[in-house]
Amino acid sequence: MxxxxxxxxxxxxxxxxxxxxxxxxxxxxxxxxxxxxxxxxxxxxxxxxxxxxxxxxxxxxxxxxxxxxxxxxxxxxxxxxxxxxxxxxxxxxxxxxxxxxxxxxxxxxxxxxxxxxxxxxxxxxxxxxxxxxxxxxxxxxxxxxxxxxxxxxxxxxxxxxxxxxxxxxxxxxxxxxxxxxxxxxxxxxxxxxxxxxxxxxxxxxxxxxxxxxxxxxxxxxxxxxxxxxDPPARRPVPAVLRQGIAFDSVSFAYPGTDRPVLHRVDLSLPQGATVAVVGENGAGKTTLAKLLVRLYEPTSGRISVDGTDLRSFDIEEWRARISAGFQDFARFELVARESIGVGFVPDMASSAKVGAALARGAAEDLVEVLPDGLATQLGREFDGTELSIGQWQKIALGRAMMRESPLVLLLDEPTASLDAPTEHQLFERFAGAARQVADAHGGVTILVSHRFSTVCMADLIVVLDGGAIQELGSHDQLMARGGRYAELYRLQASGYC
Amino acid sequence: MKLLCRFYDPDEGRISVDGADLASLRPDGADGWHRRVAAVFQDYVQFELSAYDNVAFGALERRGDERAVAEAVALAGADRVVGRLAEGWSTPLSRQFSSGTQLSGGEWQRLALARALFAVRAGGAGVLILDEPTAGLDVRGEAEVYERFLEVTRGTTTIVISHRFSTVRRVVEAGTHAELLAAGRVYATMYRLQAERFGTA
Structure with missing residues (x-):
């Protein structure tokens, strides 16, 4: 094992x-x-x-x-x-x-x-x-x-x-x-x-x-x-981001396949920025995020942090500075406090820290519906309380928010199963969390989402298509440009009359 | 929804289908109630079997009907998914198996939709339950599902559970949407909350 x-x-x-x-x-x-x-x-x-x-x-x-x-x-x-x-x-x-x-x-x-x-x-x-x-x-x-x-x-x-x-x-x-x-x-x-x-x-x-x-x-x-x-030239992970994160002609194909999911992506994420990544299914959004977390390594090209190749960091040390909430979040069938706390094990025992993480993820109301609060056993497997998908997602969000000073806050489709008031609340907290990340350590917040109502709040919007960057800019710039982003935005907004 | 699927019977009250008590209908078997219901649940199953089985399982008794399966796939917009599979229909959908392929969340969801569509069109299901059926789909996919998919299933009682009000708006008749807005209660509040993010409310 x-x-x-x-x-x-x-x-x-x-x-x-x-x-x-x-x-x-x-x-x-x-x-x-x-x-x-x-x-x-x-x-x-x-x-x-x-x-x-x-x-x-x-x-x-x-x-x-x-x-x-x-x-x-x-x-x-x-x-x-x-x-x-x-x-x-x-x-x-x-x-x-x-x-x-x-x-x-x-x-x-x-x-x-x-x-x-x-x-x-x-x-x-x-x-x-x-x-x-x-x-x-x-x-x-x-x-x-x-x-x-x-x-x-x-x-x-x-x-x-x-x-x-x-x-x-x-x-x-x-x-x-x-x-x-x-x-x-x-x-x-x-x-x-x-x-x-x-x-x-x-x-x-x-x-x-x-x-x-x-x-x-x-x-x-x-x-x-x-x-x-881990190539030999080991470098420490910077405590504070001064410039940002850069993708340099990064390509990627999943192991055992020839189909490139990302193709020569050049992208600069300035320190302290909130970046939204949008695109249709299979455009490579999640892959981009996975490369940043180093779940995979680029097939070619390189990712650098303040000019240092991402591969020269100790992988554990780098991951310790990332907070991530993924689309296919894990359901840890533990006691609620642990299921959230595993996001940052050193603080797992502290109910106050776990509670604060839930609040940052706009999920504090979850504790009220759990029969034993944070001490509730989750999941049917152990005779615990079975949660709905939306409730599991809140647990996952709390988990993502456990680290207080990440260099990267990564949120991949974090609200797909949430209802409207929670979504609304969450966006405001996200913005707050993003500012906190930026102020404390110059960290970058990356949001992968299909919901344009959140996306438009980002400083920088990256539109991916077929594994390449199609458009790049702020909401106003991209709307003015009248390209793919503007088209998709209007398509979703037209559902609201 | 679990009551409607007859996984449980209500403690009180009754659900009737064309006047007959649902509790008096057989749930399983060839003429049972389960065959009359098709559903895409939020946690739909990912069968790590062939792409074909993933759709044909919607109506087992018609699984040999390749044309009907292909139609359901095309209508759900899953033909692009199948089109890029190395061994087409027979490709196992998991990289755990040799020559298998792993699908993304959105691609799985399209296959789940195709399965439900096959149940409606080939299997004769009269009730279609869609629980957050587009959570994993992109904007265009979502619009497609509601404009094309619901057109195809006209005549089928379709129940959509969704947090996205853009979805609900597309499904419910316009008058009903207006009525709810005029009533100014929960629906209106939630709708405005989402819509104002687009600056259109």
Missing amino acids: DLVAAVPGVAHHELSEYSDRMELIRTERTYLANPFNPISWTLASVVSTVTVIVLLGSVRPVLALLPLVGLPAAVANGRADVSLENLLDAQAEDNRRLRHLLELATEPPAAKEVRLLGLGREIVERHGALFAQLERARVRLATRNTAGVVAAWMVFGAGYAGAVLWSMHLARTGAISAGSVLLVLSLGAQMNMQLAELGWNVAWLIRTYRAVGRLVWLSDFAAEAKANA
């Missing part, structure tokens, strides 16, 4: 290769508990097998070859295990599909729609069909493996029977003692078990080796991501 959270960005969560390996590490972590066990066990079986060989050879040298007839069985056992392993590898993606189907069928968020559409049976059937398909493949493999193992044991059985009959014949002619016959009889039977054990242990060793390999891959991945994220 440390390794997953240690990768600085979020790009890795969207690679299926990454997900496959995580899935396997999750299901096979028992192999990682003690990687030295299989090595010592394998050594032990090798030693005892050699002992048996030496003892058999002492009766008649040719009997030392008896283990050879047992070799196919050991190989068949080991191979069966490895092939099962490969199959599980190949099924990792379908197992994720199974889990999603199970969630659709059982988790409360999907329940309403699934019931209304009468999808329950369809989903259960798909789950059943996919499960059966995976199970069939496993059974088919197991059957094939078992046939191979049985055949190999028959070879051993024939060799063993031959050796016993031959030694009985030798004993009858007086060439060897009756005791030697017993020795062959018991050693042969013991070898049966030892070879099986050797097979298991070698397979165990291979599994462990692979699991370790995946873990090494993951830690390399984390290390590489960290190395990319």
Whole structure:
């Protein structure tokens, strides 16, 4: 878990290769508990097998070859295990599909729609069909493996029977003692078990080796991501913004895709400014914000803060100076005070600070509707109070407002689920919060929104289209220009008569 | 809305459909009440399955009707979304799956709208519930939904839940909007509050 959270960005969560390996590490972590066990066990079986060989050879040298007839069985056992392993590898993606189907069928968020559409049976059937398909493949493999193992044991059985009959014949002619016959009889039977054990242990060793390999891959991945994220020339994050933040010919495409979401964006956000980013769906607004928070790194170009490359800051130190409220906010099903307080953990225990953050987010009325105030457990999962989407959004806003002196206050569609009076109140508080950010540290407030009634309050409005900046200026400038912004503004205002 | 969907029955009073008590209708099954209702909930489901399933799930019994699915998608303005998918209809909608694609909030919302539209047009749902259906859409998308989408569903009882009064204004008949304004109570206050930000009230 440390390794997953240690990768600085979020790009890795969207690679299926990454997900496959995580899935396997999750299901096979028992192999990682003690990687030295299989090595010592394998050594032990090798030693005892050699002992048996030496003892058999002492009766008649040719009997030392008896283990050879047992070799196919050991190989068949080991191979069966490895092939099962490969199959599980190949099924990792379908197992994720199974889990999603199970969630659709059982988790409360999907329940309403699934019931209304009468999808329950369809989903259960798909789950059943996919499960059966995976199970069939496993059974088919197991059957094939078992046939191979049985055949190999028959070879051993024939060799063993031959050796016993031959030694009985030798004993009858007086060439060897009756005791030697017993020795062959018991050693042969013991070898049966030892070879099986050797097979298991070698397979165990291979599994462990692979699991370790995946873990090494993951830690390399984390290390590489960290190395990319933190180039050596480390610089401290400035305490106060003096010039501002600049995007220099920044381009970006999501990992695993070629489609650029941002294309050579040049943009200067002066210190203390309130900046609104508008544009149609898919224009790249949220991506711009994510790059600033360094959830992703630009594919090319650079972002600089007071002239210093953003990448030369320690990523944790930089994020500690950002307050962000995202469109797809997280619902932390904790006690209300903690769910808000995680925005700035050092102040989480202080009800006064949490209350002040709620007030900055125009969300203080929320506490009144919670049965135990800030001590209320949130979410159905833990028998707590279930909130409406708008109430969850207020919690997220409070969380965004927890830091008192951010260099960047980032609000991505913060009011989509809020009602009119709250929206109105919030805008005024935002303006206040923005001024506070600007006065204290020269910080920049960035607002991503479709609501032009808020957008028009910003000092600088950035209109994005297809990943490039189409227009830039204040509300008055852009209205006078009569371009895209003016058109969109009028389109929304025309809904008000 | 949950009462209307018959997830719960009212403690008191009754909801009637063409005079019949809703509580007396079967909720599920081929002729059940659930089939008569289509909805885009605020927290609509994102099926991490193919794009096609995401729409066809609106009316399972008609899922083979590719043309009707394509129509619903075009009417919801989701054809652009499908158009850019690497493997078109069959693309799984999650980057967790090989060859899968992740959609943005607005793109998901258009698919959810297409699903509801498919339920109305192919599945014969007579009641359409839209709970904040444009929260994730841009200005043009919002205008499109109300000008095109509601035109298409004329004859269907459509219930829109929205905080955006520009939306409500588009949905409700003009007289009703005026009546509410004249009454000068909650609706008028909230409407003015939003409208004055545009300097038009």
